[in-house]
Amino acid sequence: MAKKKGITRRDFLKGVAGAAALGTGATFLPRKAHAAKRTLRIWHTEASAVAVKAVQKVCDKFEQLHPDVKVFAEGLGWAGLGTKLTTSIAAGNPPDITHIQPYMYRSLQIKGELVPVDDVYNHLGIDNIFEAVRDIAHYDGKYWGISHEVGTPVLLIRKDLAEKAGYKVPKDWTKPMFKTWDEEIEYLEAVTDPKKGQWGMSLPGTAYFLQEHCGRWVASNGGSFYDEKWNPVFDQDPFVGVLDFILTLSKKKIVPPDWLSQSWLGMIQEICLGKTTLIDHGYGRIALSIDKYAPGKASEDYFYPIWRPVGPLGEKSYTDLDAELWVVFSKSKNQDLAMEWLKLFYERDLYLNYIAQYPVHMYPITKSLANDPGYKALPELKQWKAWIDIQAEYISRKQALPVGIYAPHELHIPFVMEVFDSGIIVDEIVSVVQGRRNPKQAGQRMTERTKELIKKIGYPVPDPIKAAKSA
């Protein structure tokens, strides 16, 4: 089977864009076209107003330092990033710099879309960067991306509601409130009262977040998504156990009945309003917006983190390592500028300003800033001490795994992104909740479909591009 070189959509769109530029150039190009400014396009996942401002501050400074450069920064949400990015790459028009999730980097790297950012690592000093984030995008001896912060979502309980129902929330968060999923379910049943509109726990229905839940649960149940040989293992007991767990939550009606269409923000609103007592995706950023939905309750007296329970097959509980990577695209014509921009991003004052927007959510990745008195003086660090400490504990115990990655070896699997974004996992979760398939059957089908997809992508052949080149 000979590979045929046809016109690609990317080439086509480039042509179209070129034609459009010819047509509209007269209006859009600046007057001094020959002295045209270079532009740097940046996408990031921090879409809130403060975050956009903090990034903009870096951009402003960058423009000051490089008067011939114009920087456009755009804040996108998390859930839509994957497909938006894919679309832009497919169209041959990705930004220069973007945030991606850790699970995406290998899929993009193997397609030749990324360039290493070792330059930035060296600038910051490799030893100055916490080990937990340093290894995320380390492959083939190079660093393919650099995290903008680090944090983990916590298992967050409404302390007041739990205590009202007669449960004690341990002040020492290293002592789990529930040791196992069964204990957790027992608690959830006890606090659920649909007549009052109160549920034990809320789950998000968004594919991205739901898969994150599955991932940390399967890790907490002694398993992962793929084995060491890159085979999907959704049909094995740890994952089937997760499906069982979800089915139980759903069947016992201890999660809101419309959870499958719930968004992350909707889930946050539910816990703030007291409609639910527990969420397993408590980003630290919530702490700073509790006042909006639950005025006067923004304290650890109401919102408290607890240590996660383990599944029946697990020994340790896991959480996600929230540490989106800055990456630079190989299609960027401004790779030099991109590297400079990233170096500037981590400059002490700007980086502190960036981290300071959500200190409960975002730890600095550099030891230098972590030990900086300016950072240590941030008031939130005291106000939400437990919330911050429990995250640090998960990270230091290596029980926090990069988003979309549920065992260290999965970091190097080059099709994690395709499977994660394929909808296969969520499809089958829904069929379990719906009662169309039992957990075992669903796990098998998930595995089969994943295998089929992987085969199409070109595996177990290790690298289709290299294979094509050698052929």
Next chain:
Amino acid sequence: MKYKEHIQGLSLVAPCLVIIFGFIFFPVGYSFWLSFTNKQTLYPDYDYVGFGNYVMLSGEEEFWMSMWQGTIFAVGTIFFQVILGLAAALVLNQAFRGRGFVRGLTLFPYMLPTIVTILLWKWLLSTTYGPINYFLQVIGIIDQPVVWLGANWIMASTIFVGVWQFFPFVVITLLARLQTIDLELYEAAAIDGANAWKRFFFITLPQLRFVLLVVILLRTFFMFTKFDVPWLMATGGGLQRLISNWPVYAFRRTFGQLQAGEGAAISVLLFFALVLMTIIYFRIYRKEEA
């Protein structure tokens, strides 16, 4: 002289031709071609696989689910849009105080961006804090909140939102036609012994017939190719499987699983399905007209 005119004529239509070929024929043709390849979205290389994609799709549960759900969504929304649109147009064609205001209000859903519409209805329909469930409980129609956005109701809710958003299109078109119907026809029919229902059936409906045909045909195109409503109703996940129609499934194939060839195959099937529907539709219409 003649030559010069040719050049002149050609240069006048050239921009149009470029647009038609570049933006219509080429992408359609390219999709056809892609559907016979194993093209992956982010790789430039691909192989010709013949009908491989079609064969593969035809054996897949998710594909048939999307076909079926896409049809239910389209037929359901079109049916209720037309019924509701017709009813609203008839009401708005009557003279009453504040008619202009109500007419404007009726168009409102059509002018809202889809994302706003969806967020609005997801809030209204929510089980935990949605006003609709609250209201239904207060007036005693239901005991327990209905899970409008759960597995059992999601398709109905999506159809409902689709109908709500797009029925004004039907209203505008039908109202425009209704206003041109000679009122004397109704008077003549009243004298001839037709009651209100018969006047509707024997005068209004036949007069609306052609416009209805066009509206239904247009809505068929729009609803079968509707992406944003089913996509956003499931927040791009969760219940997507239960309200995934053809475009959503093609999108998931192309940009989720990065299988551009398969995505193109689904688009091509949708294309032919719509062509087929149009042909059947005109056949029926002509037969009736004859």
Next chain:
Amino acid sequence: MKKLVLKNISKRFGKVVAVNNAELEIEDQEFIVLVGPSGCGKTTTLRMVAGLETVDEGEIYINDRLVNHLPPKNRDIAMVFQNYALYPHMNVYQNLAFGLRMRKIPKAEREPKVIEAARILGIEELLERKPRQLSGGQRQRVALGRAIVRNPEVFLFDEPLSNLDAKLRVQMRTELKKLHKRLEATSVYVTHDQVEAMTMGDRIIVMKDGTIQQIGSPSDLYYKPQNRFVAGFIGSPTMNFLPCRILEADSQLYIETGDFRLPLLDHFADKVRERGDSKFILGIRPEDIREKKSVQPSSFGGSIKAQINVTEILGKEVFLDLTTGENTLSALISAEPEENLGQEIELEVNLARIHLFSADNGNAII
């Protein structure tokens, strides 16, 4: 038995009084014409009879049955509309049969009735056609056919000929009249055209501003108009109106316009004397004026000297537009005068046919 009776009917649209206290009794088989300028309330009256407008005050009886609150379909009437109102999506046969179908007349009974109506109107050939494939006259016939096929108690016509060209209008006028004779159906016919009214009506009702001005036979209206409006509305060319005074000389009454003087015949004199008034409006129909040199003995008299402005030869008669002093005058004379344009001509008036109206309210005095 009275076929159709209107008792003190009134209708208002907002502040506008469309029909004011109209009273009317129509005999069986009578052909009644409602005539008046547009906005006079004639169509509104007809529509109230049809049941297409509600009645604000008064009562309507058809065959002695109060119909005020009956819907149109229960009044047993048929109506022919100005724009025909043919159902565009039905062919001629279906248009004709629609009323029968709505009344649940079995198909077998419908067909002979439709065929008969089509035969009467000479449209048998057109039964398969759609309205848009018909000429104006053909559509008119179908509209008539739709009315007669049901054999109703009362036919209502709302300016049915106004959309036809002049020639066809005259032709259809005669046909309608014949049809009426043949069907002997009570008819109420609305028109703004006084010629149509005069030629078709057994009796004519003249309306103005919602009020009935006069009800009478065509000759009544022509020869004995009850007021200046009716006198002016009926007849063509229009009656001449001249302000005048009454003078008495040698116990003879004269009508003095300022430009000429006409003796008042004795049998009129008493009525004028009763009034004791001296200011009037003189009405003379153009056809009651002739050239002075005419020698035939008659009731003509008086002498008017007038200047000829325009001469129009209409065929048998000649129309003159004249000036006498401050007034203009129209006359219809039997032969072209010898005098040329701009020259003076001497005329006389049929003194038995003159009209005098009160200068105050326009009511007729003689």
